[in-house]
Amino acid sequence: MSAMRKGQAGTGVEQAAIGTITVLWVLGVLLPILSLLVISFIQGKGLGFVWAFSTKAYADILVDFRIEIVLRTLRIVAAVTLIELLLAFPFALWLAKGLKPGWLKSTLLILLVVPFFLSPAARTIVWRSILGSEGLVNIFLAQTGISPEPVSWLLFSEFSVHLGLIGPYFPSMVWPLFISFSLIDDELIKASRDLGADAFTTLRHVVVPLALPGIAAGLVFTAIPMLGDNVASTLLGGGNVALIAESFDDLIRAMNYPGAAALASLLVLAMLLAFLVARLVLARRQASEGGIFAEMQA
């Protein structure tokens, strides 16, 4: 990109408009999110606040059962994210490098986009009919004689919450992986094979290192939104699997805004940490490869 074009970024008005929007965005969107950190250290009073430093919010949050909820959420999110990675890695690799372009590929890609735009609430409740005591799975188990008694851990359990999360977050993992696999030059893979490396060695020494940004992005894009999921635990947990989203709901209903802000701050910190790790991984790659746009335009 030449220096001359950089100067052409638009008229003054356009520049000013972009500047205005960006300032509004930072003040109106990013500031409220970051302000949670400040609010978490003051005291709430009904709908308003008392401007005095207080760690009461954290005292409300950091009690045994809330810590348990946070740890449970982290555990479930980590487990489901790992499952997604294990399922999505081979599938995305096959989509990118094993499947010729054609109707099948386009159909699969479309099927992976559509769920982003569907409301998760209504469809998740359908799992109840499948996993319930008299649901389809238990009818099947009873009729085949595998288990004459209904299996109760299928629903209102951690199992059902895991199951309910895997589907909706699968595309979030597939997409970054698919894009980074697609960007790998086929010649590199061919060269590796020509030099006598077997498929596994090629995978380990060529594909995985080159796809590292995609893997990092996939983990971030899957795990972080999942931390705030309020649908699976509400509809499939049946009051037996409390996750962070439910704690937010409790705190907001009780109008304990500083408490909710404190919990949110912990979440934001966890996210920033995840970003930093992802960035470190990316930085190592980008040092040799140049910016992402150079890559896209290549």
Place this chain on the structure above:
Amino acid sequence: MTDHKKGRPLRRRSVLKALAAGTAALAAPSLIHHSIRRAHAAPGTIRMMGGPTVALKDWSQFEKDTGLKMEFTSFNVDDVGALYNEILANDAGERFDLINTLAGVQKPMVKQGQVAQLDTSRLKNYAGIADSVKRSPVLYAGDDKDWAVPLYYNADSFGYYPEKLGLARPPEALNWDILLNNEKTLGKASIDGDNIALMIGGMYLKDRKLAEIADPANMTASEVKTAADYMIERKKAGQFRNLWKTYDEQIANFVNGEVLVQRCWEPAVKDVKGRGQDVEYATCSDFHINWMHATSIPVQAAARENLEEIYRALDWFLGGSYAAELAVLRGYTGSRMDLGLEYAKAAGWPADKIAAVEANITKVKTKFLNPNFWIGGAPDDLAAHDAEMARFRNA
């Protein structure tokens, strides 16, 4: 085309775009005004918010009697925290003419100036309500003023399958062990997912003399902890299949064979019976959960030009047709059951429906004579209840 000329339309385009993009900030003041304007009256229409069981299947009698249209929005009023949030943070009073709550919930709202004082002289059916109801501690704030009218009340228990469990049918009395502490129903019971679950625990402990609890419906922080500990012990023992939050979940639990016994609302049992299931709503020998639904006028509505219509609507709820309809539809006892019976007879209702109305008059003399606990919606230490409830749900 000169440079001067082509600059102008471009500038306009950019500015328009910037305006469109900045809508979030720029349009905010006008939109806020917009929402305040919406708060004004909608003459000829009564906008009411309340528990789903307040609503009739069909409001045509209301419309015929009052000449008003009913716009009913249901809200899970048992979830007191959510209700307060709706009133205080979301300004429900600006959107509704009447707000129905569990009686008792309105008391803190009165203190916060959210409720309009009632001019009971504008309600011709109000005077005839029994004093015991009108001055019930859940309703009456003790200030010699009237803030809310009692709509109806009931003695709650749980639904169960008498055949499958080998239990007697009402009116023969059962006790709460079947729900909370029974081998046969282990993993086959369900209970409220809100504070009422803890109150039930408190009632059970108090009734069995297992703990010192002054008022299970309004426990102190340490009392509610004791109650929660007991409920957590039962949850950990695997007693509960799930905790429900909605009316539909109560129905689904019965219909899908998830439970043998379930703490639920009486209308849910009526509904499931209607689907051909053999379910009964228990009469208990140990205790019932008594509650009342009250309706008040939000303070914002007191200045509305349709205040006369609001009073007319409120008076209708205290009249005979609502009491009779509701007794048949839900099995709840209206605060003017006398008018209800009068209405049913005058309208020439069939004998079985009249029996359903009469059953509610009998109920006042039977179920309500048990050692009962009234729940007043909002305990004084709501925060402690909410925190303990979160602990119970987490267990």
Place this chain on the structure above:
Amino acid sequence: MRKPNSLPPAGLFTRNGVRFAVACGVFAMILLYLPIVGLILLSFSAQPLTGIPWPLTVEWYTSLVEGENARWLKPLATSVGIGFLVSFSATAAALLIGRAVPLARRSGGLLATYLSVIVMPGILIGIAILIFYRGLIGIRTGFWSVFLAHFIWALPFALLCILIVVVRFDRRLLDAARDLGAGRLRRFLDVELPLLMPGISASLFFSFLLSFNELPRTLYARGGIITLPYYLWTASSSHSTQVSLIYALSAVITVASFLLTLAAMRLLTRKD
């Protein structure tokens, strides 16, 4: 973007490797689509709550427009209205920003500013809006805050749609047009806009759908506004007759969203 390669590189996938990869994908896709298909099937069931699709009936669909049940029309109008507003404003903002990104000196920072919110859990955005605007500043939440929450959700996606076409766009075409004497406006309208159109249309569709189906942010930022997803979410706490709504209406919305996404995808992936 790179043109698709003519042939997949030989040797990376053995027959069993393909089987394994496909099995993984099929398993996850079943978990993803089973409830969606189930929802549509159950919307035709006489007893949707039992989970058994038969006996079939269209009763729920016909009752959607009867009396009390037809009350979803108002939330529908609200959702459509907010959807359009979000769709146009997010696309306009994305177009403005997206065109500047490849030329900007600090494109990375600009992108991070706008795209970082994409990964924030939805309820966090809703809570931030509620606490900051309602709690801290004291402005009532309502229409504007729902719009803001949806705008925050839609803008990053809109920006991605625009970026996909912007980075494909060859700026030398603009230079050529200028050499041929076209003014700035003509260059934008006749050269740039037609080439960016697939991205703009996709952005309009996607932004609308994101807003239309949004729930977790709306839950907290809604004030008194009732959007359709919120209405459906609370309808479940209401009469059992509302079951018809949840299944039938959700099925209709799901199918419509599906078709709209297909249309947008076709626009975005059309060969230039």
